[in-house]
Every structure is written in C-alpha cells, then in structure tokens.
Amino acid sequence: MSGDSGGQSNGRRSRHTDDTDVLLRIHHVIGELPTYGYRRVWALLRRQAELDGMPAINAKRVYRIMRQNALLLERKPAVPPSKRAHTGRVAVKESNQRWCSDGFEFCCDNGERLRVTFALDCCDREALHWAVTTGGFNSETVQDVMLGAVERRFGNDLPSSPVEWLTDNGSCYRANETRQFARMLGLEPKNTAVRSPESNGIAESFVKTIKRDYISIMPKPDGLTAAKNLAEAFEHYNEWHPHSALGYRSPREYLRQRACNGLSDNRCLEI
DSSP states (O other), rough: OSSSOTTTTEEEEEOOOOOOOHHHHHHHHHHOOOTTOOHHHHHHHHHHHHTTTTOOOHHHHHHHEEEHHHHHOOOOOOOOOSOOOOOOOOOOOTTEEEEEEEEEEOOOTTTEEEEEEEETTTTOOEEEEEEEEEEOOHHHHHHHHHHHHHHHHTTTTOOOOOOOEEEEEHHHSSHHHHHHHHHHHHHHHEEEOTTTTGGHHOOOOOHHIIIIIITSSSSOSSHHHHHHHHHHHHHHHHHHHGGGGTSOEEEEEEEHHHHTTTSSSSGOOOO
C-alpha cells in the first residue's frame, strides 16, 4: 500500500472555495433584514442568482459561511405544544379557495397605537389587502379589507364560486353587517372554534412574521411614518419574503411560478 495519497482523502479531492463574494452578499441581506435566518438568506440569494442567470447557491454553503462568521441567529427555546388538539387543516391547494383575516396592533415611539386588519390567501399566502387605523377593530374596516381583497383578485367581477372567509370570533367579524357584506361579495364567512387561535394558524403566523421581520426594525416615530413604512413592509412581504410552505419562494414569486406552469389563474398576477 502506497503511503502517498496524491492529495486525496477517502477518494475525495480537497478543493478550496473562495467565499468572499457570497459573504458580502450575505452581509447585504442581513444588513437590511437582520431577523432572517440562513434559509431565508439562502432563498434571497437563490432568487438573485436566478435573476442574474448565475449558478444557484447551495443552502448548506450559506449555512456554513454564516456559521463560520458568527452570523447565525440564536436558537430560541422550544415552545410547548398547545394542549388543545387541532386536527383541521387551514392551508388549501389552490388560490382563491380560502382567505383568512385577522388583526394586530403595535405602538409607535410617540405612544400612538396603530391597529391593522388584513386578509391573506391560504394557498399562496399573499397579503391581499390591509387597513390601518388609530381606532378600534370594527365592522367597517373589515368590510373595506374584504372589498379590497376581492378587487385585488377579481377586479370588477365577483368570484364565480364562494371563497371561504376564515376569521376568529371577534365582534367585528361576527357582526351581521359584516357577514351580509361578505356574502354580497361572494365570500362565505367561517369562524374558528372559540379559544382556538391555532385554527386560524396562517393568520397567526403572518402576524408573527410582520412583527418580527418588519415592525421590530422599521422606523415608527409616529403613526403617519409607521403607516407609510408598514405599506412598504406589506409590499416587501408579498414580493420578497421567502415562505417555507412555498418552497422558500415569496407569495408573488410562487404565483408567477404556478402561472408559468399553468397551475394558477393569471388574474392573480395582475399587480
């Protein structure tokens, strides 16, 4: 047996890879989006490489570079699962089958509180419409969001078959005028089980994403500035935010991909 390995180890040739360029691009992503973990960083680098016609970057390589440069996010302790069993499935396989809606609030630096109501598609996860106010969550705001969502997906038409409208049991959603208006627009109101927020899990997850990846880092000295930056946050989420359920594509990227494959209505892409 020869003692000379010929520069090989276990049949594999050692190869040094220059990571300088990738590291610079990683720094650019996390400089703008410091709450992104390595998978979402990788997804944005992959998308940019596709746009530039360059070879795709391996997710493992992004992880290795970020680990070697102490850029990985700290692991959070696991959250104990809810004792309440939830066996239903909120996500659907096609766009415009089920939409979900919810609301959240946050505080500006000057003490102003903004309340946001939104609607999402439970397949492609696009934020269809949203409204922000300094008042409370009310039926009129929900109706505005409903109308905006229908116009977003169907223009001046109404859905050819009812779209399920999934919400919690808040009074603004249960109000008779809200439910009547929903049916006028071709929506079918559905409420989650009482004391079961996980039944509207897609909306709950979206709230966490918006608060963690956008509201926590955007300037919000006052309500007017915060509302303007929130509009940019919603646009960035729709166009750029990689979603694990969509193969780490953004909602609109996912819609474009499905349209190219003949799997979705091109009307969804009229943006």
